[in-house]
Amino acid sequence: MIPPTPDAPFTAPVEETPPKARSPFAEAFEMFRRNYAAVAGLIVLLFIVAVAVFGPMVYPGDPFDMVWIPFTPPGEEGYLMGTDYLGRDLTSLLIHGAKVSLTIGLSAAFVTVTIGITVGALAGFYRGWVEEVLMRLTEFFQVLPTLLFSMVIVALFGASLPMITLAIGLVSWPAVARITRAEFMRIRELEYVTAARAGGVKNGKLIFGVILPNALPPIIVQAALMVGSAILFEAGLSFLGLTDPNVASWGQIIGSNREYILDASYTVTVPGVAIFVTVLCISLVGDGLNDALNPKLRQR
Secondary structure (H helix, E strand, O other), rough: OOOOOOOEEEOOOOOOOOOOOOOHHHHHHHHHOOHHHHHHHHHHHHHHHHHHHHHHOOOOOOOOEEEEOOOOOOHHHOOOOOEOOOOEEEHHHHHHHHHHHHHHHHHHHHHHHHHHHHHHHEEEEEEEEHHHHHHHHHHHHHOOOHHHHHHHHHHOOOHHHHHHHHHHHHOOOOOHHHHHHHHHHHOOOOOHHHHHHHOOOHHHHHHHHHHHHHHHHHHHHHHHHHHHHHHHHHHHHHHHOOOOOOOOHHHHHHHOOOHOOOOOOOHHHHHHHHHHHHHHHHHHHHHHHHHHHHHHHHHH
């Protein structure tokens, strides 16, 4: 450093303030925001949820009322989506069916994630014979034909919505269990888990309070995708006639009109497009969450 002269007084060098570290949540949000496909999917999905919640208020009426001549084409006689084989308003059926289909998707995903996390966490944490038994059980459910197994459950115990939801959850959990087990096996050997164990933290607290919160990102992504899979599953069961005929859902609309797919294809196409758009948006949001919650992708 050059010493100060009489004409140039000494000035201390100004230290640059290091940039403030951003929180992982802020980084994840910024990564998700830059994924335009995921943002577009989220906007459309929020619109579908709004239709499911507020649609019956804006477009009131019983969806099962026979309001006009059967097979009225869309746009005629004031019916935007037309009428089905019984003369019921397809628009009303779609609006009321959105709530049921989304509820089935969310409920079935909750059952799937609950079973999957429980099995995967216990297998990944305890290892040994516990892991052996639980993973053999997981493999047993994984090799079963999922659609056929769910059909058997619904046929035996009834085609009510709770039973359909439970059947979908019972056949879909192995993927979540494997992801959870892999994350637990990776995290349980890290230093902070070892330090917590050395400090006397009990196994229950280690599993649910230390390891599970750090294993959640891939599980959240899988849970989001499970919602779309459950909606498709319900539609498949409904197409085969295994659904509650007294409850309007998108799958039930397709199932009840499947015999007239050649004569009035719009009665199946319209709810089919609704399912396609919803599942596509859920998949886009799931991909966006995968990019946002993956630390390796955030660093690129």
